Amino acid sequence: MVDQLLQLSLSGLATGSIYALIALGFVTIYNVTGIINFAQGEFAMLGAMVLIALGPLGLPLPLTIAAAVGLVTLVGAGMERLTIHPARRASTVTLIIITIGVDIALRGLGLLLWGTDPYPIAPFTPGPPVRVGAAVITRQGLWILGTTAALLVVLWLFFMYSYRGKVLRACAINPLSARLSGIRPDRMSLVAFSLSAGLGAIGGIVMAPVTLASYDMGLSLGLRGFVAAIMGGLTNPAGAVVGALLLAVLENIAAGVFRAAYKEAVAFLVLFLILLVRPQGIFGPGGAGRGGL
Amino acid sequence: MRGGVALRVIAACAALAALPLVVRTPSYLDVLIYCGIYSVVTTGLCLLTGYAGQVSLGQAAFYGLGAYASAILTTKAGLPGGLALVLGLVVTAAAAYLIGIPILKLRGHYLAMATLAFGILMYLAFVEFRDLTGGPSGIPGIPALSLFGVRFDTDLKRYYLTTGAALLTLVVARNVIDSRIGRALRALHGSEIAAETLGVDTTRAKLQVFALSAAMASLGGSLYAHHLGLVSPPAFGFVVSVEFLVMAAVGGLASIWGAPFGAAGITILSEGIRRLMPLLLSGASGEHEVIAYGIILVLIMIFMPEGLVAGVGAAIRAGRRAGAASRG
Numbered sequence: 001m002v003d004q005l006l007q008l009s010l011s012g013l014a015t016g017s018i019y020a021l022i023a024l025g026f027v028t029i030y031n032v033t034g035i036i037n038f039a040q041g042e043f044a045m046l047g048a049m050v051l052i053a054l055g056p057l058g059l060p061l062p063l064t065i066a067a068a069v070g071l072v073t074l075v076g077a078g079m080e081r082l083t084i085h086p087a088r089r090a091s092t093v094t095l096i097i098i099t100i101g102v103d104i105a106l107r108g109l110g111l112l113l114w115g116t117d118p119y120p121i122a123p124f125t126p127g128p129p130v131r132v133g134a135a136v137i138t139r140q141g142l143w144i145l146g147t148t149a150a151l152l153v154v155l156w157l158f159f160m161y162s163y164r165g166k167v168l169r170a171c172a173i174n175p176l177s178a179r180l181s182g183i184r185p186d187r188m189s190l191v192a193f194s195l196s197a198g199l200g201a202i203g204g205i206v207m208a209p210v211t212l213a214s215y216d217m218g219l220s221l222g223l224r225g226f227v228a229a230i231m232g233g234l235t236n237p238a239g240a241v242v243g244a245l246l247l248a249v250l251e252n253i254a255a256g257v258f259r260a261a262y263k264e265a266v267a268f269l270v271l272f273l274i275l276l277v278r279p280q281g282i283f284g285p286g287g288a289g290r291g292g293l
Numbered sequence: 294m295r296g297g298v299a300l301r302v303i304a305a306c307a308a309l310a311a312l313p314l315v316v317r318t319p320s321y322l323d324v325l326i327y328c329g330i331y332s333v334v335t336t337g338l339c340l341l342t343g344y345a346g347q348v349s350l351g352q353a354a355f356y357g358l359g360a361y362a363s364a365i366l367t368t369k370a371g372l373p374g375g376l377a378l379v380l381g382l383v384v385t386a387a388a389a390y391l392i393g394i395p396i397l398k399l400r401g402h403y404l405a406m407a408t409l410a411f412g413i414l415m416y417l418a419f420v421e422f423r424d425l426t427g428g429p430s431g432i433p434g435i436p437a438l439s440l441f442g443v444r445f446d447t448d449l450k451r452y453y454l455t456t457g458a459a460l461l462t463l464v465v466a467r468n469v470i471d472s473r474i475g476r477a478l479r480a481l482h483g484s485e486i487a488a489e490t491l492g493v494d495t496t497r498a499k500l501q502v503f504a505l506s507a508a509m510a511s512l513g514g515s516l517y518a519h520h521l522g523l524v525s526p527p528a529f530g531f532v533v534s535v536e537f538l539v540m541a542a543v544g545g546l547a548s549i550w551g552a553p554f555g556a557a558g559i560t561i562l563s564e565g566i567r568r569l570m571p572l573l574l575s576g577a578s579g580e581h582e583v584i585a586y587g588i589i590l591v592l593i594m595i596f597m598p599e600g601l602v603a604g605v606g607a608a609i610r611a612g613r614r615a616g617a618a619s620r621g
Contacts, residue, residue: 104583
């Protein structure tokens with residue numbers, strides 16, 4: 001029983017890392033703009049699908065991945081410039097409906113370009129699973145955990161020490177006084193959308209070898225990322241990451257111990273209970289729910 | 294001014310009553326029936342969002358509760374449709390009231406998040422409780438609704454039923470807005486603290502509107518069940534909740550009059566795209582339709598951020614001004 005729980009938790013952590021990358025995208029955009037970006041999950045879908053589309057070029061894998069992430073980042077930037085920027089003076093509800101429209105259009109684009117079939121992607125490094133104590137983890141699982149850990153360190157350095165990261169934080173804390181200091185919040189909105197798109201793309205790419213890639217993978221991933229972000233309080237990046245890991249581990253244990261059908265129910269039951277007991281998220285100081293929506 | 298409004302309402306009712314004389318294609322009549330059903334649900338959502346300032350991302354759950362109540366009570370318990378509809382309405386409103394008690398004490402996004410979770414849990418319940426709901430394949434063979442001796446067994450009759458229900462919900466919503474609750478809501482939309490200082494029980498006002506909007510969704514669900522004769526889980530999923538919110542926002546959240554226009558606008562838009570795309574673009578398929586729908590949605594919100602009603606109204610006024618200027 002203990003071994004089984006260890007195994008379920010370990011594979012849960014790998015899935016949770018993907019949720020974490022998506023949740024961080026939600027938090028970044030929400031903090032800077034107050035928008036909940038419903039198209040967030042589609043960036044993961046595009047990342048995986050573009051990687052597959054670039055496959056026939058025969059480039060080395062790291063280069064292909066970089067190109068796919070770059071392209072999806074551009075899609076995120078394009079989305080902000082074409083749809084969010086022109087409506088930036090509209091209410092938050094309007095902006096959220098716009099992201100829903102973009103989500104629908106991107107999923108339609110995925111369907112048009114790649115059809116309904118799921119595509120397999122080879123693991124980055126072939127080989128048998130690795131033993132961790134009494135449990136095993138696939139090599140791709142290690143890639144997922146490693147990539148997420150590395151990204152978290154890079155993001156932390158970016159937000160804490162780089163000029164642009166500090167500017168983004170300033171916009172999140174107080175847009176008005178950021179503007180008074182010569183920062184342009186609307187330009188930061190572009191940075192936030194590009195960053196979130198890139199993060200989502202990386203999540204989709206490292207995950208695809210485990211789950212297959214299909215045009216409709218974005219919807220459920222986006223929903224999970226959203227739940228994780230709420231668990232963490234919606235404004236707190238560290239909380240979102242812990243929320244994501246917790247959510248995935250709980251889901252995995254529920255599916256393993258009870259029935260696969262309960263996997264989804266657990267995610268939303270947890271969300272519901274958290275809202276009742278600790279509405280500010282597990283870690284949030286009460287920053288979430290700043291109105292709008 | 295009062296007389297002007299009454300005249301417009303009478304003209305609108307007459308136009309709606311005469312519409313089936315013009316629209317004779319059965320599939321078009323079907324679209325109009327859905328416009329009425331969605332308008333009922335969207336009116337509740339507009340009341341909740343536009344006046345109480347709360348967003349629901351789980352309205353399809355209440356819609357589904359109404360539909361399943363009608364389906365189960367008529368096919369399995371053999372109750373008359375009207376009674377089943379009322380029972381569904383009461384149960385749904387009570388459910389909304391109960392989950393609203395803890396949730397509505399909080400501010401901001403919480404109702405949206407909690408209704409999102411509730412909506413998905415209800416969807417899973419519809420799939421999982423097979424004995425009661427028939428699982429993924431749902432419940433077929435729901436009889437036509439009979440009310441006061443009239444059996445609504447043709448599309449034409451059902452058109453008048455759903456359109457009548459849509460108008461009735463608008464009237465109810467209108468009266469709620471003009472009542473004490475409505476004034477309390479507008480006050481709390483402006484400033485919750487100010488409203489509370491003036492003795493408005495804001496939590497209670499929000500709860501009542503939340504329950505009312507759930508009841509309207511339930512009514513829409515019952516009408517849907519009796520129209521289609523079949524209920525199954527995909528009609529009540531998260532995507533449907535989002536669609537209702539889209540209808541409310543596209544119509545305009547500032548007034549309940551946006552609801553019928555948003556519901557009709559989105560229903561006719563998606564149907565129109567489905568019929569027009571193959572003509573405009575040879576070889577167009579379902580994928581093109583989805584993309585076009587998404588893009589049009591984005592364009593509407595960019596160019597009419599206040600919704601269709603406000604946007605078209607402004608365009609008409611601008612047109613009149615331009616016309617007057619060119620004449621003068």
